[in-house]
Amino acid sequence: MICLRSIDRPKTDRHPYNLTLSTLPKTNTHISPIHSPPIYPSTHPPIHSMSRLTKTLTPYLLAAPQTLVFLLFLVFPIVLIFIVSFWQFNGYSMTPAFTTDNYMAIFTSKVSFLTYLNTFKYVLLVWFFCLAIAFPVAYFLAFCIESQAVQIALFLICTIPFWTSNIIRMISWIPLLGKEGLVNQFLINLGVINAPLEFLLYSDFAIVLAMVHLFTFFMIAPIFNSMMRIDRNLIAAARDMGASGFEVLKEVILPLTAPGIAIGSIFVVTLVMGEFVTVQLMGGGQSASVGKLIQTQIGSLQYPLAAANAVILLIVTLILVAAILRVVDIRKEL
């Protein structure tokens, strides 16, 4: 913790991290759309009534396209998923009707129970490893690097893989982990093992490894963002009061970084919950997750069943997100 030397770095407004994901909005100064009720200019004399009308209408017109995008492509589809989850279906089509069969089928099936359990396992493992990697990495970047140029360069190094295709990044593990892959060749040449390890590829291990590889950045960026906003004077003050490095970490840095950890956790949890590509590619068809289950059901045109699973998946995800928000108040961060 003796790394904490960048105490009086000036807090610049126009930071070059603007280019990255870490630009979650800064604290509201001019606007606070969340908590304040709308206020209309009612005390004006009615002379400029025309321009006042346009002035009142302008924000609505400006916000309309975005509202439309989300109504059309988010709200409407989710409402339809909910409706269709109560429909009937047979081998080739679905019929508008009301039935709870789809939900009953899911709740009474041992297979879907195990699939949900398996998904939670992935969520927990991926979340844990992402956090375990992201926290020290963000800490190193935020507190141990003095020069801002070096800091930006190192942060960019972490972001660059994020810009390349996820699927390419996934298949790039295959020549490493396969039966004849580098890791096995290396271990056999060393004489550590006699036969290639089979669990490396097409296994839960490979799935978790690939997801951690894909998603750690979603954890690093918000944690780094939170750490950069910690007033360095607080740390100096804690040290002056005789706090040890570990105490500074526990009493100052960790509480102030908690919102960033929460945002990163929400990202990782929701990404893993709906994931099916990694599960398919790295699991080699042996492993299951809810996302994969939904995809399979769509493939066999069982839309109502897929929709019912989607509703449950959404509810479970929202419960997880709500749980995270209960533990940590992220409003400070937005």
Add this chain to the structure above:
Amino acid sequence: MKRQSLSFYLLAAFFALFVLFLYGPMFTIFILSLQGPEGGLTFPMKGFSFYWLGQVFQEQRVGNFTDAFGRSLLLSFIVLTVSIAVSVMAGLAFRRRFAGSTTLFYLTISSLVVPSVLVSLGIGIAFQVLGLQTDWFSSGLGAQLTWTVPFAFLIMIGVFNRFNPSYEEAARDLGAGNLSTFREVVLPLIAPSLIGVGLLAFTLSYDEFTRTSLVSGQYNTLPLEIFGMTTNVTSPALYALGTLTTAFSFAVIASALTAYQFFSRKQRG
């Protein structure tokens, strides 16, 4: 040179390991895509050649990569344009209070929280119920916007938070109308940030798989094409394709950074 503490070296080592973890696998496929014509998907290398890089462009061997690339590129540009336009407008709107702003704010954020497979399934079902054909430029576009617009919006809110409104007041005092104030004053000032938003929207769209997968219709975007290839291409051509698309991503980042610097310098005068 100041003496560094032990914890510095430990953390630096951890960081180095992390970078190795990030880049190691990618470099192995770059190297493997330079296999000789006889080479396979794993080491050892059997010669060195650009054979597999050439194979990518041979339509009969690796599916239709060039068409998919063209579609992805076009779609990414549409997504980029729409995301910037929509989020700048919303960002401007959020500088004033209006009824429903809280709802819209949370609606936008919740789009990031909804598992991606749900968006895909929902839009697919919606198009089916409405009797519409899914296509990459309609349902695919919509699906991608639910992912790119929230990010763009969050950045724009941040940008406008730091924006000094007195510049606009000055412009208005000089007699500029709303539109010309925006064009002459606001736009040049936010231009560097727009490059960032654009780059983010572009790459998010260019690589987007899950949200697009069920709703792209008849023609694949590039990630979907690559995914299809993973099941039926068993030659280093697959890695060559990976190398090429990654090189393209890097070219996009580099040009965006150049443009960013250009606009920033212009702004400083």
